[in-house]
Amino acid sequence: MNSEGTEGYRLNRLFTQEQxxxxxxxxxxxxxxxxxxxxxxxxxxxxxxxxxxxxxxxRLRIPVQVDFVRLASYGSGMKTSGKIEITKDVEIPLxxxxxxxxxxxxxxxxxxxxxxxxxxxxKPRSIKICALLDKKARREVEMEADYLGADVDDIFIVGYGxxxxxxxxxxxxxxxxxxxxxxxx
Ligand code: IMP
Ligand code: MG
Numbered sequence: 001m002n003s004e005g006t007e008g009y010r011l012n013r014l015f016t017q018e019q020x021x022x023x024x025x026x027x028x029x030x031x032x033x034x035x036x037x038x039x040x041x042x043x044x045x046x047x048x049x050x051x052x053x054x055x056x057x058x059r060l061r062i063p064v065q066v067d068f069v070r071l072a073s074y075g076s077g078m079k080t081s082g083k084i085e086i087t088k089d090v091e092i093p094l095x096x097x098x099x100x101x102x103x104x105x106x107x108x109x110x111x112x113x114x115x116x117x118x119x120x121x122x123k124p125r126s127i128k129i130c131a132l133l134d135k136k137a138r139r140e141v142e143m144e145a146d147y148l149g150a151d152v153d154d155i156f157i158v159g160y161g162x163x164x165x166x167x168x169x170x171x172x173x174x175x176x177x178x179x180x181x182x183x184x185x
Contacts, residue, residue, distance in 0.1 A: 023149035028059035051161035109143030
């Protein structure tokens with residue numbers, strides 16, 4: 001491993017900027033329609049969903065309030081730790097609001113299960129989930145996005161806000177990571 005912890009892996013492009021924009025526009029259209037006349041608060045899960053959130057809310061045609069939570073669940077590298085903690089909580093009162101959680105990727109489903117249960121204690125009028133990507137094959141608990149950009153296989157994703165050991169979040173496209181086999185180079 002080099003100091004960046006990403007040596008020995010290759011990035012393979014999965015979605016172009018145009019494809020991502022089309023997922024985001026489709027989601028924004030549906031959300032604008034469904035939440036018209038409601039009191040929408042989007043709750044973005046940091047850090048991975050920040051780029052998705054910023055593109056999504058700029059395409060909404062309805063008023064929206066924005067809040068953030070930070071959850072510690074993944075540790076570093078490619079394995080989830082199972083135990084989830086909240087390290088930054090919501091600040092906007094959510095009682096009687098229509099809450100939409102914004103997530104980058106659903107994997108085991110545990111992060112969203114934890115956050116949904118926690119936000120429900122704040123008595124919102126509704127809680128739904130909007131995820132950019134979903135790895136359904138990896139689900140460990142029952143969890144489904146109400147709004148989903150695209151399904152992906154069991155691959156490790158980076159780019160468009162999503163990291164590998166804090167790298168690659170800035171990339172405007174979405175990639176998947178594969179190990180380089182030195183014998184084939
Ligand atoms: P879950 O709790 O297992 O569903 O994990 C969800 C969280 O793990 C997401 O918020 C992501 O931050 C992270 N995650 C899941 N899959 C990937 C991936 O392929 N690349 C980077 N992060 C991922
Ligand atoms: Mg992450």
